[in-house]
Amino acid sequence: QVQLMESGGGLVRPGGSLRLSCVASGPPFSGYAMAWFRQAPGKEREFLASVSRSGATPYYAESAKGRFTISRDNAKNTVELEMTNLKAEDTAIYYCAAGGHAGYNLDPIELDHWGQGTQVTVLS
Numbered sequence: 001q002v003q004l005m006e007s008g009g010g011l012v013r014p015g016g017s018l019r020l021s022c023v024a025s026g027p028p029f030s031g032y033a034m035a036w037f038r039q040a041p042g043k044e045r046e047f048l049a050s051v052s053r054s055g056a057t058p059y060y061a062e063s064a065k066g067r068f069t070i071s072r073d074n075a076k077n078t079v080e081l082e083m084t085n086l087k088a089e090d091t092a093i094y095y096c097a098a099g100g101h102a103g104y105n106l107d108p109i110e111l112d113h114w115g116q117g118t119q120v121t122v123l124s
Helices: none
Strands: 003-007 010-012 018-025 033-039 046-051 058-060 068-073 078-083 092-099 111-114 118-122
Touching: 003 092, 003 111, 018 033, 018 092, 018 118, 033 068, 033 078, 046 068, 046 078, 058 068, 078 092
Parallel strands: 010 118
Antiparallel strands: 003 018, 018 078, 033 046, 033 092, 046 058, 068 078, 092 111, 092 118
C-alpha cells in the first residue's frame, strides 16, 4: 500500500507562509487522488484541499480558498500545500492522505491512506 510522509511544518508568525510537502512511496502515485487535512487540539479532522489524479483539478474548503494552494508532481510522487497569510487559527497538525477520488468537503473516511502529520504553529 502507499506510504505517505509529510514535511515542511514549523513555527511561523501571523501573515507568514509555509509550504508543506508529502512524499509517497509504494504503488503508482498517479493512481490516487490526494488531499490535505488538518486537526487542531480538541477538534475534528478538517478537510482543506484535494486534487485529482492528474493534478488538473483542485478542490478547496472555504477555509482554505484564496490562501492555500494544492499541487502535485506525479513524476516526483509529491503533493504540496502552499499556505499564505497564515493565522493563529491555522495552528494544527496537517496530514496528507490518498484515496480513490478528489472532491469538495471530503470526509476522512473517504481517504484510504494517511501520513503521520506535520505540526504547523502560527504564533506571534
